[in-house]
Amino acid sequence: MFLFLSVVLFAQSINTELVYLRLVNGQKDKMLIKDNLRNAELTADSLFFVHKAKVNDSVGGLAAKAVVQQKDDLLASYFFKELGMSYFYTKNYPMAMFTFLRQRYFYPNDTLNEIVSAYFVDAAAFSGIKKNIAEFLLRKSDPATLNKIPFEERKVMFLDKVIFLNLEPLNGELSKYVDFTRESNVKIPEFVSKWAFLTKINVPHSLMEGYMNYYKGALDSLNFKQKKIMYRKAARYYLKHNAWVESDKYIGRYCGLPLKINNRITCCWLKLRRGLHL
């Protein structure tokens, strides 16, 4: 009974947030919409975990559980749609795309397919993403297909598609969702771990697209320049955080490459920093 009530109360809070989002989106006051985005993200983040909790809920009977779950999923899908519209109205187009993808992958809804698709294509255009890529993502996130796939798998599919988008403003949010996925006890695929590593060591975003083959391939798929940048960035990152063992590994790999004189000086400087624990 307690779990059933907690699910009902949670539905109330999504409903409150949804109604509020509709009211402020209707007013089109950018400052008012922006002011609420932080609060809406708190609710959006919690929706990532709620689905799993409801699947394990065995109180209330199967029929009652199915009705509550369906209603909450409906509310959640409309919530994400309205949140995406909020980002769209405040001209934060990458986050609008991110939110629409969240809606399509986590709470697929046939009714919202047309309107979300239209705004998604516009947001993609304003973010510098080609139309064919946007249409590809929409095809891959078709609600009819996704409804048959378990929620845990959809989380990983979502991460895959957002990494594929390769938008720098989304790096922070994506890192957060990688952590959320780990927290919900889902095995992270290797390509997501590689992306998270490259983002952590601060590889310049302009070069990240070149690393796409490395995500789903081996280290040999990288060329000399890419390896050089990766090892140097990793060595600096671990030195900065006083992780001497890891920094030793990457300094060794960096200095083991056939480097030119200027890079040799960098190699000596890294070794000096390691020696002096700087």
Add this chain to the structure above:
Amino acid sequence: MKNIIITLVALFTVQLLSAQDLDIYQKRKNSNYQLPYMNKQMSLEEFQLLNRTLRLQDMIYAMVVPGYVHFKAKDPGVGWTMAGVRIAGFGGLAYIYLKGNYTIKELFSKDGTDLPDYQEFKNQKNIAIASFGLIFGSYLFDWIHGKHRLDKKQEYIRYKYGLKFNLQTGTLNNGVKNIVYPGLKVQYDF
């Protein structure tokens, strides 16, 4: 008559000493241990903004610290801009002082048309006027615009949490008749 006037002035002064703005030591202050109601989504920044009010002492501080009101309203960009504008104003005055041709008093008291270096006099006078304009203008802008910004931010925060609270508790009339049920409440004050 004289005694009546002295008594009235004394009473007025005593009342003024206990006014909210000018008192040095607040005798009835209990906000240090009074715990307010807060929405769980409220951030520290929003809580701070709601608690802030602009008082007479802030007007005096703003004269000394450029951009003080904007910093208080958590608008550091504009605050630092005001600081830069006021420094530019003082820089202009410092330039006139270091040049040494004329004092500020001479610039504003003389006409200058009879002076041999009239153009120089005119330039320095313009710089002095602009400098004072920047200094006083930055103060007025800081105070007026800063207060407006703080009020606006507070309004947005109150609107957001007030409306959400009303939506949550169902006290907003959405066309459905509100039915009041009798209830029992127990309250214990520490």
